Amino acid sequence: MNLDTINQYIRSVELQRGKIAEFTKYPFCLPAIYNLFHLKFHPKVTFIVGENGTGKSTILEAVATAYGFNPEGGTKNFNFASMDTHSDLHHYIKLIKGVNKPKDGFFLRAESFYNVATNIDELDRGGGGPRIIDFYGGCSLHQQSHGEAFFSLFINKFRGEGVYILDEPEAALSPTRQMAMIARIHELVQQGSQFIIATHSPIIMAYPDAVIYEIKESFKKVKYEETEHYQIMRDFLNNTKKMLDILMK
Template sequence: MISRGILQDISFNQGDADLGSYPFSLPFIKHLNKLKIGAEVTFFVGSNGTGKSTLLEAIAVASGFNPEGGSINFNFNTRASHSPLHKHIRTSRGIERHKDGFFLRSESFFNLGTEIERLDKEPGGPRIIDSYGGKSLHEQSHGQSFWALFKHRFQGNGFYILDEPEAALSVERQMAMLVRMRELVLTNSQFIIATHSPLLLAYPGALIYEFSTQGIKQCSYQQTLLYQQYSTFFKDPALIVKQLLNR
């Protein structure tokens, strides 16, 4: 059953934005007034530079998350690099709110681990790292630390925004992540994920938005360029590689 607190849609208000400057010059923004979500799992896919991570970041910041990632109560700032898009969107959701939440940015996850260590050195209160499995994220491999987040920190009844979570995960871990996502969805959780992983994208019943230089469109798993490119490659990888290298 879909939680009544689920994010339903995102409205865009260009206001006084300079439409010729980034991020308002991105194709998906120009002709988009509202983007419907309303799904337990939503994916943003597309080539580099089409704006999927930019929109994901804006949704996270507009929802109260720290731009560099973490849960709502994190407030560290290594380098302010997020776009002003969050000021021009409005999120609409039900009255009931999720009890848990997290914004994962793959490129700043190291900074998150450092902030946890800093906070845990301060006197008083329980150790934050205990909710991540108890072992320093810096004392694990990149993939192990990501998996500790999914396995231990995500508690259910949560709103989870993930930017390229597959970046540190093996194929086996990506398949395990599908299982973990299903467990969390069954506890009224919602995911919005930007990804380049055809494995994660196969989550059944997911809403998929594909970003391109033409804008944004909803499509099925098999209709995505990501699926088609991987499918073409694995039909005859030797031929594809030969064609690429002999150009």
């Protein structure tokens, strides 16, 4: 075991299969969860990719919640709940942690980021301390476009030496901003951060110092060029007219 592995914040996740009464119920019926035993994370960046409905967000949510983040997103200090839609999977997994503890952290869920922004505004209206929004760039996230708010989060709130769990961060980002996000990820990795990211973006998953797990029936470690997302996008861009002719017949 090398020093990076010992020091990394989250080393792996194990499914405690003996605690599960029925694998026919959600979320245990999902093939990715049904076939999950032990999953190792890269000390810098781990990508989880796959088709819609394969369980990417479900496993990411469970890891984040087990680590102490709010299931809807935010830092560990956020305790709001707008709707109880998260699964119970976090009760059935065990996180294997390294010896180091992060100084920062955030769980980003694209689908519930609006709720995080709303909670920040509500807390700041209550007063009683420093404005929370100042840690996010000083401007209400609701007064920015969706993409600007996402990018403001990456630039201002993520401060290094942290655990950042991101669920589809590309959802609001243009291709140019996705490339800028790669640069920001690299800055934060050099500052001792660890990322676990579920994504559909062939741009973001191109970050080189990473492990990519592709979900089909189970988690499979693959190279960037082996991912279905990369291959489909490559084929579409290289043969746009032919692909459109096929799709529109």
